[in-house]
Amino acid sequence: MTFENQPLRSLNGFRMTGRDVPDTGSVTLVSPSAIGAINRGRVLQALYDNGPTSRADLARMAGVNRTTVTGIVQPMIKEKLLVEGKAGRPAAQGGKPARPLYFNPDAPMLGAVLLLPGSIQTCLVSLTGEISAHRRAVFDPNGDVDAFVATMKETLGKTLSEAKQPPFGIGVAAGGMIDSDNGVIVAVNLAPVLSGLPLVGILRDHFGLQVVIDHHPRALLVGDRWFGPGRGQQNFAAIYTGEVLGGAFYMDGKVYRGLAGSGGELGHTIVQIDGLRCNCGKRGCWETLGTLSWLRAQAAEAGIDDPLDIDCARLVRLAREGSEAAMDLLDRYARNIAIGIANLQQTLSLNAYILHGDAATGGTMIADLVRRHVEDFVMMRPNQEISILVNGKGEGHTALRGAAGLVVSDHLKLVI
Numbered sequence: 001m002t003f004e005n006q007p008l009r010s011l012n013g014f015r016m017t018g019r020d021v022p023d024t025g026s027v028t029l030v031s032p033s034a035i036g037a038i039n040r041g042r043v044l045q046a047l048y049d050n051g052p053t054s055r056a057d058l059a060r061m062a063g064v065n066r067t068t069v070t071g072i073v074q075p076m077i078k079e080k081l082l083v084e085g086k087a088g089r090p091a092a093q094g095g096k097p098a099r100p101l102y103f104n105p106d107a108p109m110l111g112a113v114l115l116l117p118g119s120i121q122t123c124l125v126s127l128t129g130e131i132s133a134h135r136r137a138v139f140d141p142n143g144d145v146d147a148f149v150a151t152m153k154e155t156l157g158k159t160l161s162e163a164k165q166p167p168f169g170i171g172v173a174a175g176g177m178i179d180s181d182n183g184v185i186v187a188v189n190l191a192p193v194l195s196g197l198p199l200v201g202i203l204r205d206h207f208g209l210q211v212v213i214d215h216h217p218r219a220l221l222v223g224d225r226w227f228g229p230g231r232g233q234q235n236f237a238a239i240y241t242g243e244v245l246g247g248a249f250y251m252d253g254k255v256y257r258g259l260a261g262s263g264g265e266l267g268h269t270i271v272q273i274d275g276l277r278c279n280c281g282k283r284g285c286w287e288t289l290g291t292l293s294w295l296r297a298q299a300a301e302a303g304i305d306d307p308l309d310i311d312c313a314r315l316v317r318l319a320r321e322g323s324e325a326a327m328d329l330l331d332r333y334a335r336n337i338a339i340g341i342a343n344l345q346q347t348l349s350l351n352a353y354i355l356h357g358d359a360a361t362g363g364t365m366i367a368d369l370v371r372r373h374v375e376d377f378v379m380m381r382p383n384q385e386i387s388i389l390v391n392g393k394g395e396g397h398t399a400l401r402g403a404a405g406l407v408v409s410d411h412l413k414l415v416i
């Protein structure tokens with residue numbers, strides 16, 4: 001094979017991707033000034049993953065000496081990003097008692113927005129994940145774009161005005177197809193008013209703050225990673241079910257985004273050849289079997305009362321009360337969710353899946369059913385464990401924290 005036939009070369013320590021490689025090839029090196037930012041990011045990430053930690057423990061975890069760690073953390077204490085907690089018990093060797101470091105609850109907050117068809121939620125999130133100044137507004141999904149932008153600016157403006165000091169930035173979690181590189185909402189089937197909207201530029205110009213946007217399921221994943229059951233994990237996926245089905249991956253310690261953030265359109269992976277017609281126009285998408293519209297239709301067919309009001313939480317309740325029809329439908333819903341997860345497991349071997357949205361309202365009962373079906377579908381390896389978790393915090397809560405997490409990742413140069 002000639003050199004020209006090998007445009008993607010991989011050299012140890014050099015990051016080279018299809019997009020980064022011009023005709024002549026190029027390498028991305030870390031400049032000495034960037035190393036400081038990276039070290040700072042790694043220390044902050046260790047604090048997120050491990051909770052309050054002393055300098056000595058940070059040094060031990062990083063394999064460096066205490067002086068090096070002090071050199072990294074001292075400026076962040078001065079900036080009031082980190083604080084030293086109360087001293088613990090004296091060290092066994094009789095040294096000075098360790099004072100754990102953690103995020104300063106009084107550090108600048110993060111602005112967060114959750115934008116779904118017809119609804120806006122805004123809030124402030126502290127670096128430790130506490131939510132405040134939460135506001136909601138509605139908009140007409142088929143209405144006028146200027147009216148939407150005015151509502152968005154007003155709602156977010158009121159939230160931001162409650163911050164004691166200027167926030168680090170604003171993170172937006174949005175439903176639909178998102179171009180996270182260019183800050184544009186590409187298309188939203190259920191809210192055409194948002195399609196083509198360059199929301200990041202609009203908010204940045206209006207508020208004068210750094211703004212980042214990402215796909216709603218990816219914000220759930222980031223929320224799981226920073227503040228939820230994904231904390232400290234290296235591999236997992238977040239799966240959202242509701243009126244739509246979506247997901248996102250955390251692989252080998254990084255969020256997978258794909259080209260311009262287009263990765264993770266899991267709802268439209270085909271699980272049934274010539275299956276039911278999907279909102280996207282194709283047939284047999286995972287979304288046709290794992291969403292509330294499927295559940296409502298099946299509940300009506302099974303003779304369950306008020307089928308239009310069915311959701312996973314109610315189905316679990318009815319099943320616990322002894323309804324065989326509800327138990328049967330719950331099991332089939334779990335199986336439909338499991339088939340998509342099994343395909344992911346066979347492809348990526350992530351082993352951990354966190355359910356959000358409607359499925360998460362079913363708690364451990366649906367999680368156990370999904371896990372059993374996934375184990376039936378996949379070829380299990382010896383000693384392999386697949387965990388299906390639910391994030392019980394509520395999707396709005398996790399998505400808002402995730403939106404804030406996007407800013408944390410970007411502003412603090414964390415690896416995610």
Ligand SMILES: [Zn+2]
Nearest residue numbers: 268278280285
């Ligand atoms: Zn589809």
